Structures are given as structure tokens and as C-alpha cells.
Amino acid sequence: MGGINARNLIERGLASYGRGELQQALGLWREALALEPKNEEAKKLVSFVEERMTAKTPVPPRPSSREPSPLPDPDTEAWNADEGTPSESDGQTAARLVRAESNFDDSEEGIRKRRPTLVSILPELLAPSTIPEDMRRTSTMMEAVPLPVATQPTRSVAVPMAVPVAVAPQPTRPVFVPPPMPAQAMGKSLVEEGVPTEAVQEVITRQVEAQPVATPSSRAPHRTDTPLDLALSEARDIGKILVRKVSDALAAGKNAEAAEAAEDLLLAAEKSPAPGIGEVVEPSRTTLERAFFAHLGRSGVPTMAVDDATVNSSSFDHRTGFLLSCIDGTLPIDTLIDISGMGRFEAARTLSRLLRRKIIKVG
Amino acid sequence: MTERVIGIDLGTTNSCVAVVEDGSPVVIPNRGGYKTTPSVVAISESGRRLVGHIAKRQAVTNAENTAYSVKRLIGRSWTSPAVKAIREMVPYKIVEGPHQDVRVELREQAFSLPEVSAFVLQEMKRVAEDHLGEEVRKAVVTVPAYFNDGQRQATKDAGRIAGLDVIRIINEPTAAALSYGFGKEIEGRIAIYDLGGGTFDISILEISNGVFEVVSTAGDTFLGGEDFDKRIIDWLVGGFRKEHNIDLRIDMMALQRLKDAAEKAKCDLSSVRETEINLPFLISTGRAQALHLQRPLSRHKLEELTHDLVERTLRICKGAIDDAGIEKTDILEVILVGGMTRMPKVQEMVGEFFGKEPCKGVHPDEVVALGAAIQGASLLENTADMLLLDVTPHSLGIMVMGGYFHRLIDRNTTIPTAKSHIFTTTREDQTSVKILVMQGENDRADENELLGEFVLTGLRKALRGEVEVEVTFEISADGIVSVAARDMETGQHQSITVTATSGLTESEIMSMATEQEEYMVTVRADESVEKERQAVEKLVDEAVSLMPSVAKALESSALGSQGLEAARATVDQARAALATKDPDELAKMKSAMGRTLQMFKTLVKDSEK
Numbered sequence: 013m014g015g016i017n018a019r020n021l022i023e024r025g026l027a028s029y030g031r032g033e034l035q036q037a038l039g040l041w042r043e044a045l046a047l048e049p050k051n052e053e054a055k056k057l058v059s060f061v062e063e064r065m066t067a068k069t070p071v072p073p074r075p076s077s078r079e080p081s082p083l084p085d086p087d088t089e090a091w092n093a094d095e096g097t098p099s100e101s102d103g104q105t106a107a108r109l110v111r112a113e114s115n116f117d118d119s120e121e122g123i124r125k126r127r128p129t130l131v132s133i134l135p136e137l138l139a140p141s142t143i144p145e146d147m148r149r150t151s152t153m154m155e156a157v158p159l160p161v162a163t164q165p166t167r168s169v170a171v172p173m174a175v176p177v178a179v180a181p182q183p184t185r186p187v188f189v190p191p192p193m194p195a196q197a198m199g200k201s202l203v204e205e206g207v208p209t210e211a212v213q214e215v216i217t218r219q220v221e222a223q224p225v226a227t228p229s230s231r232a233p234h235r236t237d238t239p240l241d242l243a244l245s246e247a248r249d250i251g252k253i254l255v256r257k258v259s260d261a262l263a264a265g266k267n268a269e270a271a272e273a274a275e276d277l278l279l280a281a282e283k284s285p286a287p288g289i290g291e292v293v294e295p296s297r298t299t300l301e302r303a304f305f306a307h308l309g310r311s312g313v314p315t316m317a318v319d320d321a322t323v324n325s326s327s328f329d330h331r332t333g334f335l336l337s338c339i340d341g342t343l344p345i346d347t348l349i350d351i352s353g354m355g356r357f358e359a360a361r362t363l364s365r366l367l368r369r370k371i372i373k374v375g
Numbered sequence: 376m377t378e379r380v381i382g383i384d385l386g387t388t389n390s391c392v393a394v395v396e397d398g399s400p401v402v403i404p405n406r407g408g409y410k411t412t413p414s415v416v417a418i419s420e421s422g423r424r425l426v427g428h429i430a431k432r433q434a435v436t437n438a439e440n441t442a443y444s445v446k447r448l449i450g451r452s453w454t455s456p457a458v459k460a461i462r463e464m465v466p467y468k469i470v471e472g473p474h475q476d477v478r479v480e481l482r483e484q485a486f487s488l489p490e491v492s493a494f495v496l497q498e499m500k501r502v503a504e505d506h507l508g509e510e511v512r513k514a515v516v517t518v519p520a521y522f523n524d525g526q527r528q529a530t531k532d533a534g535r536i537a538g539l540d541v542i543r544i545i546n547e548p549t550a551a552a553l554s555y556g557f558g559k560e561i562e563g564r565i566a567i568y569d570l571g572g573g574t575f576d577i578s579i580l581e582i583s584n585g586v587f588e589v590v591s592t593a594g595d596t597f598l599g600g601e602d603f604d605k606r607i608i609d610w611l612v613g614g615f616r617k618e619h620n621i622d623l624r625i626d627m628m629a630l631q632r633l634k635d636a637a638e639k640a641k642c643d644l645s646s647v648r649e650t651e652i653n654l655p656f657l658i659s660t661g662r663a664q665a666l667h668l669q670r671p672l673s674r675h676k677l678e679e680l681t682h683d684l685v686e687r688t689l690r691i692c693k694g695a696i697d698d699a700g701i702e703k704t705d706i707l708e709v710i711l712v713g714g715m716t717r718m719p720k721v722q723e724m725v726g727e728f729f730g731k732e733p734c735k736g737v738h739p740d741e742v743v744a745l746g747a748a749i750q751g752a753s754l755l756e757n758t759a760d761m762l763l764l765d766v767t768p769h770s771l772g773i774m775v776m777g778g779y780f781h782r783l784i785d786r787n788t789t790i791p792t793a794k795s796h797i798f799t800t801t802r803e804d805q806t807s808v809k810i811l812v813m814q815g816e817n818d819r820a821d822e823n824e825l826l827g828e829f830v831l832t833g834l835r836k837a838l839r840g841e842v843e844v845e846v847t848f849e850i851s852a853d854g855i856v857s858v859a860a861r862d863m864e865t866g867q868h869q870s871i872t873v874t875a876t877s878g879l880t881e882s883e884i885m886s887m888a889t890e891q892e893e894y895m896v897t898v899r900a901d902e903s904v905e906k907e908r909q910a911v912e913k914l915v916d917e918a919v920s921l922m923p924s925v926a927k928a929l930e931s932s933a934l935g936s937q938g939l940e941a942a943r944a945t946v947d948q949a950r951a952a953l954a955t956k957d958p959d960e961l962a963k964m965k966s967a968m969g970r971t972l973q974m975f976k977t978l979v980k981d982s983e984k
Binding site for chain 2: 330
């Protein structure tokens with residue numbers, strides 16, 4: 013009995029030491045020693061700490077890789093502030109994500125702050141000089157809608173940041189405005205590009221419903237919008253829906269579903285020509301990574317679930333091939349990812365995909 | 376309880392640890408079940424220190440931050456030609472230390488070579504402690520017979536940094552012979568043919584009345600199993616290029632896989648005649664398609680690819696036999712050491728060369744560590760039935776007029792030993808002489824290593840050649856070299872003791888040792904939390920998988936949705952605790968989840984009735 017208690021105390025002391033709580037650790041190890049005066053390990057640990065305290069040596073810093081990251085200040089948390097919050101639960105993440113999403117700064121400034129994407133080349137595409145100034149400034153009954161940032165203001169589309177809800181003034185002279193692609197046609201093309209049908213359907217429904225009147229949350233077509241503008245907007249909407257799906261699934265503990273939604277989002281971003289989804293994906297990377305890790309479990313050990321012939325007849329890229337070659341039934345997920353040389357996000361995503369395809373299993 | 380002494384074979388490529396248990400030496404397997412651990416150290420992208428198999432498996436993809444074969448560098452000075460040569464060959468950065476020593480830079484942090492070796496020794500210590508269930512403090516560590524004093528001292532320092540008291544450094548061939556001769560009555564000369572992962576050594580030993588004496592030793596520090604692997608890789612790369620016009624070496628992931636596959640194929644071919652190298656999705660074609668590499672390799676082909684490497688070892692064997700002044704026929708037994716000696720062709724060619732079948736009674740990967748463990752146990756028991764006699768691996772002497780090197784003690788001289796020689800002054804009225812103590816084999820003094828220097832003054836003024844000075848070299852049983860110079864006329868004398876140095880100061884060693892101790896405590900603390908975390912994670916997974924059945928069961932029970940909500944809340948709390956890494960919180964949740972899970976199981980069981 014005493015042995016068990018002393019063991020527990022030693023282990024707890026080690027944990028305290030690991031957190032830098034030197035006094036706490038010392039107390040626990042002394043307790044262990046009181047229970048088992050001959051316990052060599054306890055003796056060594058007590059003298060180890062005592063020596064350091066006598067020498068006034070500061071508590072050794074933990075390796076930087078394992079350093080606990082400070083919790084973020086929720087008040088200052090922005091859309092992309094979900095980077096590096098490892099100590100929150102999935103439920104907290106979901107809540108924060110929803111909160112952050114509602115704060116998503118769609119303004120020009122907000123977009124400028126975010127990661128530059130293809131946006132930087134868009135002004136060239138989006139500023140048709142043939143459209144007269146008054147036409148370009150014309151608004152529908154919608155809220156102001158951000159357009160990708162213009163690096164060269166003289167060539168950008170000048171869209172007012174806030175336009176009162178009003179009947180749009182008629183253009184003074186007729187001008188050709190390319191008609192927006194019908195929602196259904198756009199949806200079909202997105203599905204063909206690999207965007208999940210469910211997400212596309214939701215966007216189409218929203219857009220169709222939004223046709224005659226303004227919708228508060230989604231961008232409605234602007235009369236001057238090009239098909240590319242619409243595609244951007246829709247892609248962004250799809251992205252938001254998928255991110256929400258990831259966080260909802262995470263909150264519900266449906267890790268496989270969360271990982272699948274994360275994969276859908278990434279696929280959509282990779283296949284979509286517009287930067288719309290990319291803008292949503294980038295700030296959500298931590299959430300997506302969390303989904304993949306939740307699906308895999310960090311300490312599980314992956315093994316092959318199929319034979320070599322099945323692997324060989326499948327279709328993988330060489331990076332997946334490399335990761336598969338590292339799976340030997342001994343390395344836990346965390347270590348495997350650390351040695352993959354692929355970066356944590358990509359490695360976790362690949363392993364999660366393999367798990368969903370039942371190529372590997374995690375025990 | 377008697378304190379244990381472990382035996383460690385700190386190899387260039389792999390290391391092995393053994394201990395004597397119930398009177399028999401046994402090798403201790405590591406956590407992965409392997410009896411050898413790669414002597415590879417890396418720092419991963421996340422800053423984790425990786426040692427052993429894990430480090431080896433990412434050695435190509437994280438080449439700049441992976442240190443291997445540091446044994447080739449240990450104890451050498453920055454200016455040594457060997458260091459210059461190695462710097463050109465390795466992908467990791469080698470930098471100059473503050474005392475003209477050599478350091479390795481991994482992720483922008485410089486590590487001394489004893490420190491890097493200490494990481495490996497620490498791993499071996501840990502393997503032994505896990506197996507024995509007790510702390511290990513003492514060790515016997517083996518080194519190649521040709522290691523000089525500096526290299527031996529650096530190995531000892533590595534032990535200190537790792538928290539080990541290295542009670543004896545012994546030569547690898549001596550350890551192998553000890554293991555081979557354990558429990559046998561052997562008298563005569565034996566040859567130890569050691570072809571390891573990165574180096575080749577041949578040693579001739581004389582065993583007489585339980586006394587083991589190394590009579591000659593030779594080798595090549597750049598010839599080993601890795602060269603055999605390279606030949607296979609070259610063959611595979613060449614074939615693939617011919618077939619697809621793609622150079623596999625350009626992709627680090629492909630190269631890592633090739634390296635692993637080549638080593639595996641080589642090992643397989645020691646027991647089978649043909650093996651297939653199968654590497655699916657090896658390299659991208661750039662058209663969203665990955666190519667496979669599938670190629671059979673026969674034992675015959677491997678032998679053809681590597682024949683010259685084995686021949687090279689035999690040429691070195693011939694030199695060692697000549698050095699020992701014996702004939703091949705004088706050799707009683709040939710003992711094979713090192714993983715490469717499992718290759719049938721190596722065994723065959725060695726057998727042909729020596730004119731006798733090599734001994735197969737010892738495990739080539741383990742024999743050195745076993746010998747070290749035997750020596751450790753015998754030192755502990757203070758038994759006099761085993762006496763190890765070592766030889767000095769290099770010639771010792773002084774610099775004389777004209778910049779020449781005058782040998783006083785020839786290499787391969789059994790120690791302890793002492794030798795004197797009389798020198799004279801070189802010019803008229805010379806009142807002092809400078810004694811430059813050197814080590815090496817070259818007749819030119821500046822090509823050899825300077826061990827120390829001192830000046831003998833107060834000589835009588837006389838014509839040149841008239842004053843005689845006697846210089847005496849002495850090497851103790853511990854390998855400590857003392858040099859004395861005495862004026863034959865006046866008896867006035869001066870002397871120095873050559874102290875080997877690893878390139879680190881005492882305070883540096885102490886500080887590194889403390890750092891390592893602290894690191895290990897931190898690692899253990901993290902492991903402790905991780906263990907608890909895994910237990911909670913397992914309970915949560917089990918509870919979540921039971922949740923649908925529980926919900927169904929609760930539908931018809933009095934608890935209803937409230938019960939389910941409470942259960943969900945507990946699972947949520949456990950998930951939150953998993954993210955905190957707080958040991959107290961984890962312990963609390965482990966017990967709460969245990970109760971919840973028990974309740975779930977009972978509910979589901981009852982509902983199934």
C-alpha cells in the first residue's frame with residue numbers, strides 16, 4: 013500500500029516539476045520519502061531539487077516544443093486568433109470559432125489584414141475600365157460587400173463601404189454588365205470541381221432565397237458583379253459552412269465527421285479557382301488541424317488495415333506513399349508526424365484521410 | 376543489493392547494452408524490441424530530441440538536423456585532417472568549439488561531441504534501467520583499439536554527461552574476445568574481424584592463461600555496412616533513371632525510403648537468395664501520378680555489387696597480420712563482429728583468407744557489449760581471473776633535429792610499458808632542450824599529433840653532442856603517458872604527464888551533466904502526464920462509443936434525458952482535462968470517467984436483458 017502511495021506521490025511530483033512547480037514537487041517527493049524512507053528514487057529527486065534550490069538555480073526551462081502556450085485573451089481574439097490555443101477543449105474551440113466567425117471582418121481593411129491570396133492580382137481582372145464610374149458606384153439593395161483588396165487604388169473597383177438600403181438608382185446610360193451565372197449552373201460547376209454537394213446545395217438555397225430581397229448574412233449579387241465576383245462570394249460562403257460543420261462536429265465529439273468536413277473544405281479550396289474558400293481556410297487551419305488530430309488521436313499507434321496488394325492498387329501521391337512507408341506499428345501518431353518531414357498539418361491530414369479510407373487503423 | 380555495471384558498445388552506427396544477470400551476460404532490448412539502437416541523434420522540427428531508431432528514420436528528410444557517426448569525430452581537434460574530411464561528407468553542420476574542439480550544430484544549437492554521444496549513452500542507460508527496474512550508475516564502455524587518449528577521454532566525458540561513471544574503457548576487440556572466451560579455456564591467437572555499419576577493424580589478440588593481449592590492430596574508419604547499402608541504392612537509382620528518366624536522389628523522401636529498403640534487402644539476403652524491393656508511390660511524375668519501384672535483388676547481384684568492399688577489408692587484414700609478425704596459420708580462431716559479417720559472402724571470403732571457417736558461436740551485433748558487461752561484472756567482483764592487457768594504438772616519441780619524429784614506444788606495444796633513449800645537444804653551449812612529445816606514425820614530426828611539451832634547463836655549456844639527456848616514456852596500466860628528461864651529468868630532470876582532454880573543460884562537463892539530468896527529469900515528468908492523458912483518452916473513447924446505446928437505454932429509464940446530459944457533461948469535462956495537461960485534473964477525470972463508463976456499461980447491459 014505504502015509503495016503504491018509513494019509511487020503516486022513521485023509521479024505527481026514529477027508532473028509538478030514538469031510544470032515548473034518546484035516547491036510542490038519537493039513537497040510531494042518528501043511525502044513519498046516519509047512513506048518510504050528507503051525509496052532511492054524519492055531520495056534522489058528530493059536531493060536533486062534541494063541542491064538546485066540551495067544553489068538558487070532557477071527552475072529549468074522546459075523544452076520549447078513542449079512549452080504550454082498561454083491561453084489567448086478572448087477579448088482580443090480575432091478571426092484568425094485560433095492559432096496556438098492547444099489547451100482549450102473542442103467545445104470551447106467550436107464556441108470560439110462561431111464567435112470569431114460572426115466577427116469575421118469582411119471589410120476591405122479586414123481582407124487586407126488577412127493572408128494575401130490571388131486577391132492581389134484580382135484588381136486587374138475586376139476593374140473593367142469600360143464600366144463608368146457612376147455605374148461602378150451603383151449599389152443594389154444589399155449591404156456593402158467587400159471586394160478583394162486593391163493594391164493599386166486607381167484601378168480598383170470603388171465599392172462604398174456602407175450603402176444605405178435604398179432603391180438603386182438607374183444608370184444614366186445603358187452599359188453591358190455580364191449577367192451573373194445562374195446559381196444552379198454555378199452549383200453544378202462547383203460540384204464538378206469536388207465541392208461537397210451538401211455545402212453547394214446550402215449556398216444555392218441561400219442564394220435563390222436571397223434573390224428578391226437582401227439577406228443579412230450572405231452576400232447577394234451586385235449588379236456590377238462579374239461571374240468571378242459571384243464565384244468568390246459563393247466559395248467564401250461554402251467555406252464558412254464547412255468550417256462551421258467542422259467545429260460543430262468537433263463539439264459533438266464526432267471526430268471522423270469533423271475530419272471529413274475539414275477535408276471537404278480543403279479539397280474545395282484546392283479545386284476552386286476563386287480565392288474565396290482560401291480566405292476562410294487560412295485562418296481556420298488550427299481548427300482543421302484539431303479536427304484531424306481528434307480523428308486520429310495523438311497517442312494512438314497506426315497500423316496497416318489492408319495488405320500490400322490493396323495499397324499498391326490504390327491511388328496515392330508520393331508523399332502519402334512516404335508516410336505509409338513509415339507506418340510500422342510501433343510509432344505513435346505524434347512521433348510519426350514529427351519524423352514525417354511534411355509539416356504537422358499536411359501529415360495529420362494525410363493520415364486522417366488514410367484512416368477514413370480504411371487504409372490504416374489506429375490502435 | 377550489489378550495484379550493477381552495464382556494458383555499452385558505443386558504436387559508430389549502432390549501440391548495444393548488456394548486463395550480467397545470474398552469472399550470464401545478456402543483451403538488453405530497447406523499447407522497440409531491438410537489441411541494437413542506432414547511434415543517431417536528431418532535433419525534430421518541433422524541437423524534440425530524437426535518439427535511436429526514430430532519429431534514423433528521419434535522417435534523410437531532416438538531414439541537416441540529424442547527427443550520425445559522431446564517433447568518427449569525437450576527441451579530435453578542429454584542425455585535424457579527419458575533421459576536415461568529414462565536414463565535406465556529412466549533411467549536418469560541424470563548427471569549431473571554443474577550445475579548438477569540434478561541435479555539431481542542430482537547429483542552430485551547438486552540441487559538443489561528448490554531449491551528442493552522451494545522448495546515445497543516456498538512451499542505453501535508460502534501456503538498461505527500464506529492464507532492470509533500478510537506476511544504473513556504472514558502465515564499461517568500449518572503444519576501437521586505435522582510439523587515442525583524447526578520444527578515450529572524450530568517451531569517458533560522454534559517460535559523465537550521461538550520468539554514468541565509466542569505470543573502464545576497453546578496446547572493442549578485447550571485449551569481443553572476452554565474450555567469445557567466456558566460460559572457455561582458450562589459449563592462442565585469435566583474430567577479431569569487425570565489419571560494422573560505418574567502420575572496419577581487424578585486431579589480433581593473444582590469449583594466454585586468462586590474459587588477453589592485443590598484439591596488433593588496423594582498420595578503415597570509412598568502410599562499413601553503409602557502403603554496402605550505398606551500392607544497392609546506386610543500383611536502384613540507376614535502374615529507375617534508365618526506365619523513367621527520373622533521378623530519385625532529388626527527392627529526400629524517396630531517398631529515405633531507398634536507404635531503408637536497401638538496408639532491409641541487404642539484411643534479408645543474408646538468409647534468403649532473393650528478395651524484392653517494393654516501394655509503391657515512390658516519386659511523383661509531376662502529372663498527379665506517383666511511380667512505384669519494384670525490383671528483385673538476388674544475393675548473387677549483391678555480392679557482385681559489393682565484392683571490392685570485402686576485398687578491401689582483407690587487404691587491411693593482411694597488414695594487421697604482418698604488423699603482428701605472425702602467419703595466417705598462427706591464428707587459432709577468427710571471430711566475426713558487426714552486422715555486416717552476417718553476409719554469407721563476407722563469411723566465405725574471410726574463411727578463405729584465413730584458411731579456416733570463422734567462428735559462428737557469437738552474435739556479431741552483441742558480442743562487444745556482452746564482453747563489456749563481463750568486464751564490468753568482473754571489475755565489480757574484483758576477480759583476478761581475468762586480466763586485460765591493452766596496447767598503445769599509436770607510436771609515441773619526440774621531435775628531433777630536422778623536424779623528424781623519433782619513436783620511443785612503437786604502436787601495438789603492450790601497456791604498461793616504459794622506454795628510455797639518450798639524446799645529445801645539437802649546438803655548442805646549449806643550456807636547454809625543448810622536448811616535444813608526439814604521437815603518430817609519420818617520420819615527419821609535424822604530421823603527427825603533439826601531446827605536450829616541456830623544457831629542460833640548466834645544462835652544462837659544452838660542445839655540441841657532449842651533453843647527454845635521457846628521455847623516458849612511461850605508460851601506466853590506465854594509459855596515462857608520462858615523459859621525463861634527465862641531464863645524465865647533473866641528474867637534473869624535468870617531466871610532464873600527458874593528460875588526455877576531450878576538448879571540454881571541467882566546468883563545461885559539469886554543466887552539461889546537470890543539463891542532462893534536468894532534461895531527463897523533465898522527460899519523465901512529461902511521460903507521466905502523457906500516461907495519464909492516454910488513460911483518460913481511452914476512457915473517453917470508450918464512453919463515446921457507448922453513448923448511442925446509453926441514449927437508447929435511457930429512453931426507457933427514469934433518468935431520461937437528464938441522465939444523458941449528465942453523462943455528456945462528464946465526457947466534455949474529460950475532454951477539457953485532456954487539453955489542459957494538468958495531472959491533478961487528469962487524475963480526477965480518470966476516476967470520474969471510470970465511474971461514468973462503469974455506469975454506461977451497466978445501463979447497456981441491463982437494457983439488453
